[in-house]
Amino acid sequence: MSSSSVFSGDETAPFFGFLGAAAALVFSCMGAAYGTAKSGVGVASMGIYGLIIAVIISTGINPKAKSYYLFDGYAHLSSGLSCGLAGLSAGMAIGIVGDAGLGLVWSHCWYHPFFSSWPIQSRLEKGFLQAADVGVVGIAQECRLSLTLLDAKVYD
Amino acid sequence: MSSTGAYPGTWAHALVKVSPYTFSAIGIAIAIGVSVLGAAWGIYITGSSLIGAAIKAPRITSKNLISVIFCEAVAIYGVIVAIILQTKLESVPQSQIYEPESIRAGYAIFASGIIVGFANLFCGLCVGIIGSSCALSDAQNSTLFVKILVIEIFGSALGLFGVIVGIIMSAQATWPAKA
Numbered sequence: 652m653s654s655s656s657v658f659s660g661d662e663t664a665p666f667f668g669f670l671g672a673a674a675a676l677v678f679s680c681m682g683a684a685y686g687t688a689k690s691g692v693g694v695a696s697m698g699i700y701g702l703i704i705a706v707i708i709s710t711g712i713n714p715k716a717k718s719y720y721l722f723d724g725y726a727h728l729s730s731g732l733s734c735g736l737a738g739l740s741a742g743m744a745i746g747i748v749g750d751a752g753l754g755l756v757w758s759h760c761w762y763h764p765f766f767s768s769w770p771i772q773s774r775l776e777k778g779f780l781q782a783a784d785v786g787v788v789g790i791a792q793e794c795r796l797s798l799t800l801l802d803a804k805v806y807d
Numbered sequence: 808m809s810s811t812g813a814y815p816g817t818w819a820h821a822l823v824k825v826s827p828y829t830f831s832a833i834g835i836a837i838a839i840g841v842s843v844l845g846a847a848w849g850i851y852i853t854g855s856s857l858i859g860a861a862i863k864a865p866r867i868t869s870k871n872l873i874s875v876i877f878c879e880a881v882a883i884y885g886v887i888v889a890i891i892l893q894t895k896l897e898s899v900p901q902s903q904i905y906e907p908e909s910i911r912a913g914y915a916i917f918a919s920g921i922i923v924g925f926a927n928l929f930c931g932l933c934v935g936i937i938g939s940s941c942a943l944s945d946a947q948n949s950t951l952f953v954k955i956l957v958i959e960i961f962g963s964a965l966g967l968f969g970v971i972v973g974i975i976m977s978a979q980a981t982w983p984a985k986a
Contacts, residue, residue: 660819665911668917677925680965684933687962695961702968709976
């Protein structure tokens with residue numbers, strides 16, 4: 652037990668690091684699950700972002716190869732949380748947009764005799780989902796960028 | 808801020824005093840317990856819709872059991888990872904329990920258990936909701952079954968993500984060699 656006069660707490664750093672990897676995967680899976688169940692479109696790609704970030708973080712925690720300070724642990728925690736919560740909100744957004752888009756398109760198709768064809772409806776639906784996908788990719792890029800920025804600070 | 812008094816006051820001080828075996832045991836319990844919670848929740852969502860829809864359309868029962876099987880697979884993932892994690896536990900002599908390396912091994916098993924448990928929880932929920940919609944739409948129009956099944960397969964991939972990361976992280980659980 653380290654009870655010397657200066658206690659740095661570096662032994663608890665892996666706790667925060669591993670928890671960051673866990674947060675990345677769990678929250679992005681939450682978003683993917685919500686989006687899939689709500690809109691009926693397979694948004695498992697959201698979970699893949701979380702998987703990648705979780706693997707990157709967990710293989711970066713190696714105190715034998717490189718000393719792992721409390722700063723590194725907090726950096727990994729925050730990058731995992733940012734990716735995970737961004738994926739959660741993106742997945743929820745895709746789900747709500749897809750669901751609402753389908754509802755709106757259906758209501759218009761029903762009352763407007765001109766738009767009573769399936770191709771237009773499916774194109775509108777694809778348009779909504781493409782917009783949501785761009786948002787997803789943008790958010791994912793931002794969180795990957797934040798991870799690389801944090802990692803750059805870690806390896807300085 | 809570190810302190811040298813009788814009552815050290817940071818969170819790190821408190822965390823260091825918790826035995827790594829506590830964290831490991833809680834992680835293993837969460838891996839299996841929360842996965843089974845997700846599987847059960849998914850099965851009850853899809854099962855109740857399936858039975859209700861089968862009143863008017865009894866032909867859907869045998870095909871739609873696939874949804875229940877997808878939910879059950881989530882519980883099986885939890886069992887597999889819990890068994891793998893408990894083989895990672897090693898007994899370490901009393902003097903080495905609070906060494907940095909064994910503390911880190913305890914955290915690795917804890918995080919692995921959380922990852923698998925909660926990823927399977929949300930996967931089970933997702934597959935359950937989609938399975939319920941699958942049963943209801945199959946009762947109306949049997950051509951829709953295969954299309955919604957494809958979405959269910961995407962949903963069940965989420966549990967696999969959790970298993971993959973959990974197993975990768977459990978490889979980090981290396982206890983110190985007995986001195």
